Amino acid sequence: xxxxxxxxxxxxxxxxxxxxxxxxxxxxxxxxxxxxxxxxxxxxxxxxxxxxxxxxxxxxxxxxxxxxxxxxxxxxxxxxxxxxxxxxxxxxxxxxxxxxxxxxxxxxxxxxxxxxxxxxxxxxxxxxxxxxxxxxxxxxxxxxxxxxxxxxxxxxxxxxxxxxxxxxxxxxxxxxxxxxxxxxxxxxxxxxxxxxxxxxxxxxxxxxxxxxxxxxxxxxxxxxxxx
Amino acid sequence: xxxxxxxxxxxxxxxxxxxxxxxxxxxxxxxxxxxxxxxxxxxxxxxxxxxxxxxxxxxxxxxxxxxxxxxxxxxxxxxxxxxxxxxxxxxxxxxxxxxxxxxxxxxxxxxxxxxxxxxxxxxxxxxxxxxxxxxxxxxxxxxxxxxxxxxxxxxxxxxxxxxxxxxxxxxxxxxxxxxxxxxxxxxxxxxxxxxxxxxxxxxxxxxxxxxxxxxxxxxxxxxxxxxxxxxxxxxxxxxxxxxxxxxxxxxxxxxxxxxxxxxxxxxxxxxxxxxxxxxxxxxxxxxxxxxxxxxxxxxxxxxxxxxxxxxxxxxxxxxxxxxxxxxxxxxxxxxxxxxxxxxxxxxxxxxxxxxxxxxxxxxxxxxxxxxxxxxxxxxxxxxxxxxxxxxxxxxxxxxxxxxxxxxxxxxxxxxxxxxxxxxxxxxxxxxxxxxxxxxxxxxxx
Numbered sequence: 001x002x003x004x005x006x007x008x009x010x011x012x013x014x015x016x017x018x019x020x021x022x023x024x025x026x027x028x029x030x031x032x033x034x035x036x037x038x039x040x041x042x043x044x045x046x047x048x049x050x051x052x053x054x055x056x057x058x059x060x061x062x063x064x065x066x067x068x069x070x071x072x073x074x075x076x077x078x079x080x081x082x083x084x085x086x087x088x089x090x091x092x093x094x095x096x097x098x099x100x101x102x103x104x105x106x107x108x109x110x111x112x113x114x115x116x117x118x119x120x121x122x123x124x125x126x127x128x129x130x131x132x133x134x135x136x137x138x139x140x141x142x143x144x145x146x147x148x149x150x151x152x153x154x155x156x157x158x159x160x161x162x163x164x165x166x167x168x169x170x171x172x173x174x175x176x177x178x179x180x181x182x183x184x185x186x187x188x189x190x191x192x193x194x195x196x197x198x199x200x201x202x203x204x205x206x207x208x209x210x211x212x213x214x215x216x217x218x219x220x221x222x223x224x225x226x227x
Numbered sequence: 228x229x230x231x232x233x234x235x236x237x238x239x240x241x242x243x244x245x246x247x248x249x250x251x252x253x254x255x256x257x258x259x260x261x262x263x264x265x266x267x268x269x270x271x272x273x274x275x276x277x278x279x280x281x282x283x284x285x286x287x288x289x290x291x292x293x294x295x296x297x298x299x300x301x302x303x304x305x306x307x308x309x310x311x312x313x314x315x316x317x318x319x320x321x322x323x324x325x326x327x328x329x330x331x332x333x334x335x336x337x338x339x340x341x342x343x344x345x346x347x348x349x350x351x352x353x354x355x356x357x358x359x360x361x362x363x364x365x366x367x368x369x370x371x372x373x374x375x376x377x378x379x380x381x382x383x384x385x386x387x388x389x390x391x392x393x394x395x396x397x398x399x400x401x402x403x404x405x406x407x408x409x410x411x412x413x414x415x416x417x418x419x420x421x422x423x424x425x426x427x428x429x430x431x432x433x434x435x436x437x438x439x440x441x442x443x444x445x446x447x448x449x450x451x452x453x454x455x456x457x458x459x460x461x462x463x464x465x466x467x468x469x470x471x472x473x474x475x476x477x478x479x480x481x482x483x484x485x486x487x488x489x490x491x492x493x494x495x496x497x498x499x500x501x502x503x504x505x506x507x508x509x510x511x512x513x514x515x516x517x518x519x520x521x522x523x524x525x526x527x528x529x530x531x532x533x534x535x536x537x538x539x540x541x542x543x544x545x546x547x548x549x550x551x552x553x554x555x556x557x558x559x560x561x562x563x564x565x566x567x568x569x570x571x572x573x574x575x576x577x578x579x580x581x582x583x584x585x586x587x588x589x590x591x592x593x594x595x596x597x598x599x600x601x602x603x604x605x606x607x608x609x610x611x612x613x614x615x616x617x618x619x620x621x622x623x624x625x626x627x628x629x630x631x632x633x634x635x636x637x638x639x640x641x642x643x644x645x646x647x648x649x650x651x652x653x654x655x656x657x658x659x660x661x662x663x664x665x666x667x668x669x670x671x672x
Contacts, residue, residue: 063447162420
């Protein structure tokens with residue numbers, strides 16, 4: 001286990017030393033202490049590292065992650081795991097706005113609540129939120145899965161494309177072109193797998209699925225009120 | 228007495244200056260379809276522009292340099308503020324961002340070939356970076372756009388610079404729409420969306436709002452790339468002084484200011500023609516912002532939007548820009564709107580020089596299309612050669628004017644080299660009206 005004191009050694013040193021690690025590195029496990037809400041912690045990693053941040057982080061922690069496993073033992077600021085490609089990110093506390101924004105792959109687990117725009121423009125990432133998500137979550141979500149074990153705020157899935165949304169609690173309102181859809185066996189299987197990987201003991205049958213009505217996919221003047 | 232002698236003289240039919248034939252045609256089109264007009268290109272209306280400026284040339288007080296004998300350098304370095312590896316260009320003319328999707332694969336390849344042969348950079352667009360584009364571009368700027376279509380960190384690390392796109396001159400404040408007919412399987416895959424559906428490009432970034440967030444976003448991009456490559460911030464010209472100042476404050480190495488003549492692949496005509504500032508009007512406020520912050524030349528200014536010739540390049544540099552970017556002109560050099568396709572333009576209800584339905588994917592020149600048969604019409608090697616030639620000519624023209632003004636480097640142009648032909652141009656460019664030492668706003672009125 002390598003320990004890096006962020007307050008003492010600085011951000012540039014942390015990211016550059018993590019970037020210097022490659023597939024075959026022996027220095028796999030890293031612990032970042034004294035993060036003190038710093039921005040851009042452990043961004044752009046592209047090796048199978050295990051990084052634990054001992055405290056809360058600022059903006060864009062684990063941004064563009066590829067292959068690393070990053071755990072935040074605190075809460076995360078805006079844009080945690082934004083544009084993640086692969087690997088996993090676990091936030092033990094709450095996450096601020098835009099969690100998992102535009103992510104292409106990998107798994108983001110938020111053990112607390114996520115604020116507004118969770119999963120905005122997601123492009124293949126899987127996001128599991130143990131608590132609630134704020135308004136406009138999954139806005140323009142293109143692909144991937146968003147699992148919400150609590151409640152969802154206003155305008156869930158507004159202008160959604162092909163992403164799948166699973167919500168166990170209430171949905172305050174659905175956004176444009178987002179509708180409740182049938183939960184078929186293949187969706188139960190997807191959800192079961194995600195819940196297990198997110199260390200959650202919930203029953204897939206308790207969730208409802210939401211997705212695109214596909215009415216806004218091609219411009220139609222008769223839908224102008226929705227644009 | 229003949230009847231004609233007693234006939235009452237009739238007034239001639241008068242066309243309205245308000246309801247012109249073009250306006251009436253648009254009203255009829257709107258009434259028939261119920262949807263606004265979408266098109267490509269930039270503003271077509273006449274706005275004050277570089278043609279309204281003249282160079283003064285050498286005189287008793289200044290002496291010129293000898294053409295063909297005395298050297299006039301053209302190089303420029305972009306990204307000297309924070310980047311470990313600034314971009315060194317042979318000429319101060321770059322290729323603006325245009326997407327694979329809006330343009331065909333061969334067209335993107337041709338842009339890379341032409342730019343590289345001329346010693347300059349080209350730029351990706353919405354939808355990400357294609358391997359062909361990277362391979363044929365010696366210097367490639369990677370656009371970081373609100374949609375994040377095709378955005379991936381491997382491409383980010385392959386880029387020679389990153390351009391955070393806040394807006395563009397054709398539609399400041401607006402997103403984009405790539406209509407379904409241009410969404411081929413490959414374009415769809417790159418954008419993670421189904422084939423054939425309209426692809427909306429967001430108007431603002433999904434994970435930051437405002438200049439304070441932008442500063443943190445730039446920090447993240449720098450950390451991911453280990454502070455190696457320059458980071459540009461591109462804005463559509465609306466509030467050039469404040470936008471430039473805020474981009475500098477956010478940590479930009481380069482500010483790209485795109486005027487309303489700058490093109491787009493597909494936007495509402497009302498947006499193109501009625502939102503934004505003419506390119507001529509945005510340069511001096513941007514330069515003033517850089518000067519006020521004491522970073523003029525440390526943070527480079529790239530100006531785009533309707534640049535057509537070496538004279539335009541020279542005038543932009545004289546007003547304080549470090550470089551320019553071209554888009555529409557590059558496409559024309561490659562063969563866009565060429566009269567040789569006139570018969571086909573006529574079939575599409577247009578004519579060469581006016582064809583702007585780039586969003587429909589039926590471009591006879593094979594440039595703004597994803598139709599394989601049409602795209603095959605463009606030979607990327609030949610189109611690249613034409614672009615290189617055009618860039619060389621623009622550079623030679625700018626050098627010619629520079630020598631006449633007594634400059635041994637294009638960067639030495641200055642506003643004092645210019646005068647304006649109209650009051651409007653004098654006010655916007657803040658150079659004297661021809662034959663005077665005054666421009667509107669100078670001296671308090």
